Amino acid sequence: MSCFVIGDIQGHLDPLPRLLAAAGADPRTDRFWFAGDLVNRGPRNADTLRFVRNLGEQAISVLGNHDFYLLAIACGAIPRGRDDTLSDVLDAPDREELIAWLRHRPLMHVEGEHALVHAGLLAPWTVRQARELAHEVEGALQGPHWVEFLTRLWGAKPTRWSDDLHGADRLRVIVNAMTRMRMCAPDGEMLLKHKGPIASAPAGALPWFKVPDRRSTTHTIVCGHWSALGYHDGDGVLxxxxxxxxxxxxxxxxxxxxxxxxxxCEQAAAPSGWE
Incomplete structure (x- = not known):
């Protein structure tokens, strides 16, 4: 039995079955970790959710920023933007089942020497603390007041962590770090506006994983989110x-x-046995 980690799909389902077949993966015995952002921008969002859901207990998918966006517009917590591609989910006959399934995905997964999260972890957090903080968010998202939680989630502030944070501010920092963060100031403040490569970042800015005294170096952090960074295996990060x-x-x-x-991603032919 092997464990395969897969990067951001964002509704581009077609390459996935062929990729897994090329890797020799077996949906009956192997395990699959998805780094979040299953949906948005691609054409097959509902099918992507169904595909991962149908892998059952063989699959773990953490929540990404686009997944949160889908949940928020589906429940009316925020207005819908003009450039998303989520109509196939919102108009699906099994819409409520898909939304409920996505709402119950974890924000972070820790197993052995690896920790799976969509974007990253703030430097003051140990992996154990980060997992506990992720549980706080999961409790809010899966609880009876989840629409109110999402209504208050949107925004970029506070931009740094404090153990004294509480309420919506506390949950917003956790979600922004784990689903949106790329660069930070040397003191650990999140610089959420930068989305490009490291070379084009503001002077003095650092990738989140190079902030001094990062406490999560006990594990390899497996993540997606930062396409301008691309594949990176180093600094305790995959x-x-x-x-x-x-x-x-x-x-x-x-x-x-x-x-x-x-x-x-244009190589989309799906082999039998996967889809």
């Missing part, structure tokens, strides 16, 4: 968003061997 949504490739990595499998 980053695997290689820009499928932007015409790049979808990447899978076998955790046991670190063997890399990559498929250009």
């Amino acid at each position: 980053a695997i968003d290689t820009g499928c949504v932007w015409g790049g490739a979808l990447t899978a990595v076998c955790l046991e061997t670190r063997e890399i499998y990559r498929l250009k």
Whole structure:
């Protein structure tokens, strides 16, 4: 049995079955970790949710920023933007089942020496603390007041962590770090506006994983989200968003061997046995 980690799909389902077949993955016995952002920008969002859901207990998918966006517009917590591609989910006959399934995905998963999260972890957090903080968000999202939680979630402030944070501010920092963060100031403040490569970041800015005294170095942090960074295996991080949504490739990595499998996103033929 192997465990394969897969980068951001964002509704571009077609390459996934072929990629997993090329990796020799077996949906009956192998395990699959998805780094979040299952939906948005691609054409097959509902099918992507069904595909991952149908893998059952073989699959773990953490929540990404686009997944939160879908949940928020589906329940009316925020107005819908003009450039999303989520109509196939919102108009699906099984819409409520898909939304309920997505709402019950974890924000972070920790197993052995690996921690799976969509974007990253703030420097003051240990992996154990981060997992506890993720549980706080999961409790709010899965609880009876989840619409109110999402209504108050949107925004970029506060931009730094404090143990004294509470309420919506506390949950917003956790979600922004784990689903939106790329760069930070040296003191750990999140710089959420920067989305490009490291070379174009503001002077003095650092990738979140290079902020001094980061306490999560006890584990390899597996993440996606940052397509401009691309594949990165170093600094205690395995980053695997290689820009499928932007015409790049979808990447899978076998955790046991670190063997890399990559498929250009126009290579979409799906083999029998997977879809």
